[in-house]
Amino acid sequence: MALxxxxxxxxxxxxxxxxxxRGxxxxxxxxxxxxxxxxxxxxxxxxxxxGIELPPLAGxxxxxxxxxxxxxxxxxxxxxxRTGEEPAPRDAEIVRRLREAGAIIIGRTTMTEFAFSGLGLNPHFGTPANPWERDQRRIPGGSSSGAAIxxxxxxxxxAIGTDTGGSVRIPAALCGLVGFKPTARTVPLQGTLPLSPSFDSIGPLxxxxxxxxxxxxxxxxxNVSPQPPSMRPPATFMVLKNQVLEDLDAQVARTYEQTLNLLSDLGFKLVERHSGAVANLAEIMQDGGIVAAEAFEWHETLLGRKGAAYDPRVRSRIERGAKHRAADYxxxxxxxxxxxSEWERELTGFDAVLAPTVPTIAPRxxxxxxxxxxYSRANLLMLRNTTIVNALDGCAISLPCQEPATAPVGLTVIGASRSxxxxxxLAAEVESGIKAVRFKDG
Structure with missing residues (x-):
């Protein structure tokens, strides 16, 4: 027997x-x-x-x-x-917890500058290419780009990433991984450089x-053991109809429709609904909204000292926050x-919500x-569906749902705050069903 x-x-x-x-x-x-x-x-x-007992993530x-x-x-x-700034006096709390649990931290990964884009491009340190059609050099998704690759x-x-508007789920969806955005306050942000404290969360890929x-x-x-599926009745999903289905490319649209049919065949109940809460989110997102205002507050001094060193595309998005009045914020x-509150009421009677994670496969x-x-058009599109969860203080997970040997596509399963x-x-059950059934041709 091999060791x-x-x-x-x-x-x-x-x-x-x-x-x-070559990698x-x-x-x-x-x-x-x-x-x-x-x-x-x-x-x-x-x-x-x-024979020494090891911690839960040992190795x-x-x-x-x-x-x-x-x-x-x-x-x-x-x-x-950030070159030449003060070094950190201690590990971030999540780094401390990972070490204590026995995780072996292999390295620090590249990202969109200051986590302020869903595409993953970085002109300073390079952009890793998506594994799908690597010779085409497609985006990995961001901002946790290096995390996914x-x-x-x-x-x-x-990998551990952050998610302010989709920065864990977008690269997971585009690269064929699972990406989980927890309810923000369940994972401590101490020692994490902020983008928008109201929206920031930390999660795994x-x-x-x-x-x-x-x-x-x-x-x-x-640490909680998820409830075995056999102990629950079949789940009822809200299938979100407004906003998330606009401008889907052919691959995402086809794969998403097939996935819904698959879940229905597996016995899950699917109910199509429009959400009033989602319909009214645009007002808090206008001109960068809460995120831009909070980002500018943190960056104002650094921009004054080293603004020329910023990626111009990131800098312009941060500087929108300077125009926001306190009353508007x-x-x-x-x-x-x-x-x-409206969203929580809309979720009554549903176990979770379904939507495409992102509307398109990875562009070049x-x-x-x-x-x-x-760049701007693609960035807005990539962030559109995922930001809903951050704005509404929920949790969500992106699951790969594409047919074998096709471009990665993510299915988002959205839960209420602290669920x-x-x-x-539930996501493990959905994942198991997708893997077992796959898709039929046609």
Whole structure:
């Protein structure tokens, strides 16, 4: 009988993939912790051999987005403007929790500068290409771009990203991964460079719902076993009809329709509904809305000192926040509170909500790098569906639902605020059904 591979061997495989000159490692990581990862792997291998009980994530190789503090390092957040800033005095709380749980942090991943785009382009440190049709150099999605590619290219087993308007779910959908955006306040933001404190959340990207659940248990500090599907009646889904179905490309539209049919065949109840809360979100998003106002508050001083070092496309989005009056900001926060209440009422009687994660498959990087108009149009489209969940204070998970050997497409399953564990349990059931049935031709 062949011996199981050691944790050290697994780490070395990840490091080899990251160092492959023909791969995407140089565009995926801003820093790799090779020596530390090997030492930690050796420790766990020795502990296993001695029969010592290990923590819950022992030996899991995880990448972290370059938005989280690591003791003694500058958190650059994908920006040249952060070069030379004060190093972090301590680890971010989620980094501390990962280490304590035995995760092996392999490196820090690239991202859209300051997490302010859903496309994943970064002119400073490079943009890793989507695994789908890699020779076409398609976007990975953002802002957690390197997070997704670190997993698809087996440089890590899972990744931790942030999600302010879809930055975990968008790259997961475009790259064929599972991406989970928890209810924001269930995972602490201490030591995470902010974009919009009202909308910011932290979540995992991984190949499966089960791995995301394991990571969420550690990130949130509350390990709960999802309820087995056999103990629940068939779920009832609200199929959201307004806003999320506009401008779908042919691949996404076809795959989404097939997925709904598949779920119906599996016994799930699907009820189409328009949402009044979703219909009225545009008012709090106008001209960047709450996010732009809060982003500018944090960036104002740094922009004054190093504005020329910013990606101009990111800078222009942040600077919209300078035009917002305090009265407008307060009114938008008040409206958001009312819309969250309306959304919670609309969810009564439903286990979750279904929608396409993003409206299109991944566009080519080159097309967006060379045209500000194409960049802005694609960015708005990528963020449109996912931002709904952040604005309405919910939780959501994106599941790959495409046919084999076709472009990745994400199905979003949306839960009410603080329904994270029931949502993960339901998502695992949906994932299992999709994997078992796949799709028929035609």
């Amino acid at each position: 199981a591979p050691t944790i050290r061997a697994k780490v070395e495989d990840c490091l080899e993939n990251a160092a492959n000159p 995407e490692g140089s565009n995926t990581f801003t820093r790799i912790y090779a020596d530390e990862a090997k030492l930690t792997a050796d420790y766990f291998d020795q502990a296993l051999a001695l 899991m190789v995880v990448s972290i987005k370059d938005l989280f503090d690591v003791t003694g390092e500058v958190t650059r957040a994908g920006s040249r403007a 670190s997993v698809t290219d087996r440089m890590a087993e899972a 991984a190949p499966s719902v089960g791995e995301c659940a394991r990571l969420y248990g550690v990130l949130s500090g509350h 307060i009114r938008r926060l008040q409206l958001r509170t009312r819309l969250i 990087i080159g097309e967006l790098e060379t045209s500000d108009e194409a 994270d564990w029931p949502l993960l349990s």
